[in-house]
Amino acid sequence: MIRLLHLDASARPGRRGVDPHGSYSRALSHRFVSRWRATRPDDPVRYRDLGAAPPRLVDHDWIRAEFTPHDRRDAQMHARLAESNALVDELIDSDLLVIGAPLYNFGMPAPLKAWVDSIVRIGRTVVFDPSRGDDPYVPLLIDRPRRVVVLSSRGGHGMDAGGPLAHMNHLEPHLRTALGFIGIHDVRCVAVENEEFGGERLAASVAAANAGVDALVDTLLSEAATSPVPVAA
Numbered sequence: 350m351i352r353l354l355h356l357d358a359s360a361r362p363g364r365r366g367v368d369p370h371g372s373y374s375r376a377l378s379h380r381f382v383s384r385w386r387a388t389r390p391d392d393p394v395r396y397r398d399l400g401a402a403p404p405r406l407v408d409h410d411w412i413r414a415e416f417t418p419h420d421r422r423d424a425q426m427h428a429r430l431a432e433s434n435a436l437v438d439e440l441i442d443s444d445l446l447v448i449g450a451p452l453y454n455f456g457m458p459a460p461l462k463a464w465v466d467s468i469v470r471i472g473r474t475v476v477f478d479p480s481r482g483d484d485p486y487v488p489l490l491i492d493r494p495r496r497v498v499v500l501s502s503r504g505g506h507g508m509d510a511g512g513p514l515a516h517m518n519h520l521e522p523h524l525r526t527a528l529g530f531i532g533i534h535d536v537r538c539v540a541v542e543n544e545e546f547g548g549e550r551l552a553a554s555v556a557a558a559n560a561g562v563d564a565l566v567d568t569l570l571s572e573a574a575t576s577p578v579p580v581a582a
């Protein structure tokens with residue numbers, strides 16, 4: 350069994366191709382999960398619509414609670430960390446994280462950043478150990494392989510890794526850094542580009558991205574068949 354955690358972060362609620370003014374990144378993530386489930390219908394999928402229901406932003410109360418030792422937290426502190434803890438639990442319980450996310454102003458949408466802020470947690474997903482000198486951070490999500498798929502959409506073009514405008518896209522690099530920091534290094538990416546141009550350029554990009562998603566599902570399915578992800582006890 351491979352447990353999927355499916356996140357969407359677009360501010361647009363619908364899916365392109367189904368709903369008026371729908372989201373391309375939601376269409377890609379939906380395509381990925383549907384294709385996966387067509388082959389492995391018993392794999393559980395947990396869904397979080399971050400765009401519709403963003404996690405609370407980090408604030409003073411959250412920081413105070415997070416940096417108070419667990420056994421000294423009062424009821425309010427536990428309550429303030431409850432949502433963050435739930436998001437961490439979901440991530441720990443997953444084997445395959447599917448993220449649909451648009452590029453907004455050169456980076457990730459705020460709801461997805463709020464999710465990242467919620468899941469990078471001292472003592473839960475990473476340990477800070479000053480006795481280790483210059484390398485004090487120990488990732489905790491290394492108990493088993495987890496894979497991440499980032500399915501994005503951009504108004505511009507040339508922003509895939511290695512592209513001429515890649516320096517204007519901090520979405521996938523930021524996710525790679527943050528998830529790598531907690532022990533998840535296998536990140537695969539597909540994106541629609543040219544959304545703001547429309548017309549044939551966009552149509553060609555959508556077709557290529559759909560084909561890329563299908564190929565990625567097939568690759569990950571065959572990897573899963575040859576080296577199944579061990580399920581934690």
Ligand SMILES: Cc1cc2nc3c(=O)[nH]c(=O)nc-3n(C[C@H](O)[C@H](O)[C@H](O)COP(=O)(O)O)c2cc1C
Nearest residue numbers: 359372373374451452453454455502503504505544
């Ligand atoms: C607030 C905002 C900021 C955006 N910033 C960028 C950007 O920095 N670079 C880019 O290529 N496109 C940018 N776009 C275009 C979106 O990436 C594009 O519309 C994409 O298709 C949105 O994803 P969605 O279709 O899943 O909603 C921006 C759009 C919005 C609404």
